[in-house]
Amino acid sequence: QTVRRSAPGVLGRLDIPFRDSRLKEMLFRYRARNYPETLTEHEQSVWREFCLKRINDSGAREKYESGFAEALERGGDAARPLLDKLNTYIASLPIAAGNQ
Known part of the structure; x- marks a missing residue:
């Protein structure tokens, strides 16, 4: 609920102690898909690389x-x-x- 209640611009700064290590990556992908304008240049690069790998699979x-x-x-x-x-x-x- 914390994620869904948070403003898009805050999502990248959330420090949630996830028990499941996969959730951090899921939060990043959620931000990238729904709020790409909140990504840093580095995060945009990481996201583009992820998308290219998916597209080319x-x-x-x-x-x-x-x-x-x-x-x-x-x-x-x-x-x-x-x-x-x-x-x-x-x-x-x-x-x-x-x-x-």
């Missing part, structure tokens, strides 16, 4: 393509314009050479 791409096909099938013509925009956005993301 072949398993993630396969999962996206499978989910996209399912969404097209379920959504039909009504969903097509939105899904086309999503696909255009995904295609615009940087991909490391060799992972295309």
Whole structure:
């Protein structure tokens, strides 16, 4: 609750003694996804690197393509314009050479 009640600009300064070491990283990702303007330059760099690794992961791409096909099938013509925009956005993301 402390995280959800805190103002976005304060999240990076919270010093919560998490028992689970993974929660610190989860808080960082929460900030990066929801409040990217609160990240320092270093944190922005760390976040971009994380995103590039995710984008270039072949398993993630396969999962996206499978989910996209399912969404097209379920959504039909009504969903097509939105899904086309999503696909255009995904295609615009940087991909490391060799992972295309």
